[in-house]
Amino acid sequence: MQGQITSLMAHLGDAWSPGQRLRSLRTVAYWILTLLVAFEMMAGGIWDLLRIEYVRVVLAHLGYPTYLLTIIGVWKIPCAIVLFLPGFLRLKEWAYAGAVFNYTGAAASHFLASYAGADRLLFWWRLH
Amino acid sequence: MEARTNSLSTIFSRADRLRTIAYWAFTLIVAFENAAGAMWVFLPLIPGINELHASSVFAGYLHTMLAHLGYPQYFKFILGPWQLACAAALVAPRLSRVKEWAYAGAFFNYSSAFVSHLFAGDRSDIPAAVIAVFTILSWALRPPDRHLAESMPISETRPLSWAASALILALLLILSLFWLPKIPSQ
Numbered sequence: 001m002q003g004q005i006t007s008l009m010a011h012l013g014d015a016w017s018p019g020q021r022l023r024s025l026r027t028v029a030y031w032i033l034t035l036l037v038a039f040e041m042m043a044g045g046i047w048d049l050l051r052i053e054y055v056r057v058v059l060a061h062l063g064y065p066t067y068l069l070t071i072i073g074v075w076k077i078p079c080a081i082v083l084f085l086p087g088f089l090r091l092k093e094w095a096y097a098g099a100v101f102n103y104t105g106a107a108a109s110h111f112l113a114s115y116a117g118a119d120r121l122l123f124w125w126r127l128h
Numbered sequence: 129m130e131a132r133t134n135s136l137s138t139i140f141s142r143a144d145r146l147r148t149i150a151y152w153a154f155t156l157i158v159a160f161e162n163a164a165g166a167m168w169v170f171l172p173l174i175p176g177i178n179e180l181h182a183s184s185v186f187a188g189y190l191h192t193m194l195a196h197l198g199y200p201q202y203f204k205f206i207l208g209p210w211q212l213a214c215a216a217a218l219v220a221p222r223l224s225r226v227k228e229w230a231y232a233g234a235f236f237n238y239s240s241a242f243v244s245h246l247f248a249g250d251r252s253d254i255p256a257a258v259i260a261v262f263t264i265l266s267w268a269l270r271p272p273d274r275h276l277a278e279s280m281p282i283s284e285t286r287p288l289s290w291a292a293s294a295l296i297l298a299l300l301l302i303l304s305l306f307w308l309p310k311i312p313s314q
Contacts, residue, residue, distance in 0.1 A: 064203075065198030065248070068244075093229070097228070097232035109200070
């Protein structure tokens, strides 16, 4: 009896505890971020494969070859799909890895392409 | 019966040993390729290095290759740090999640290199395709304590294993100094 009451109390406590609220907040945050990334991936993948003007201009500014759109676009679509699917834990890991490589690479490319000679600034001691 | 069980277990342990050897062979080749890739990027940046080592060959090779494939010259500074991290993660003990990322990155890199050569109108770049396949083989043969999630390592990793992996990485980096590429004539 004592044990039952304790476990009931614990159960009620759990349901109203900040821990439970944090968990549901976490789930909401997870889905918002996942949907954002997956949407960006899917849209970007389609843009890349269609080679719309926007991505061609950006790519030309960054100095990458146009065929890179095909390589990246082909990966982006399964990446977006895998992020949605339940399970596929290892594939998800690859999708996350690819997404991080893609977006950090894009950010670094914008930085390095916009500042002419930025790659030299990174290694300024060479100039001395 | 006893004898039969014994011979079976011998066969299994031999298969296990073969698997371990194959795993390390593929892993070391892929890790070496990545370590060398990072060295080609960073070694030529050291001032006065050309008096000690013909690293201008590295710089020349990268310059020619990037120009030929149509990639910007700064691309090597994005790839280089990742490649060094990839080599370190592949030879390190455990770190199963980081390894998964290293395998993903290495496979994206080498398969994309292969495809880029095709797009750029070259004959197939067989070495890149081979390294991409070796990446998958190393991934498929990795032992349980390097697997993600299903079996997290139960035992403690000895400091010696970390030291050994640091040593392997250092050796791979040193070895890459002797691996001079031939610059293709444009």
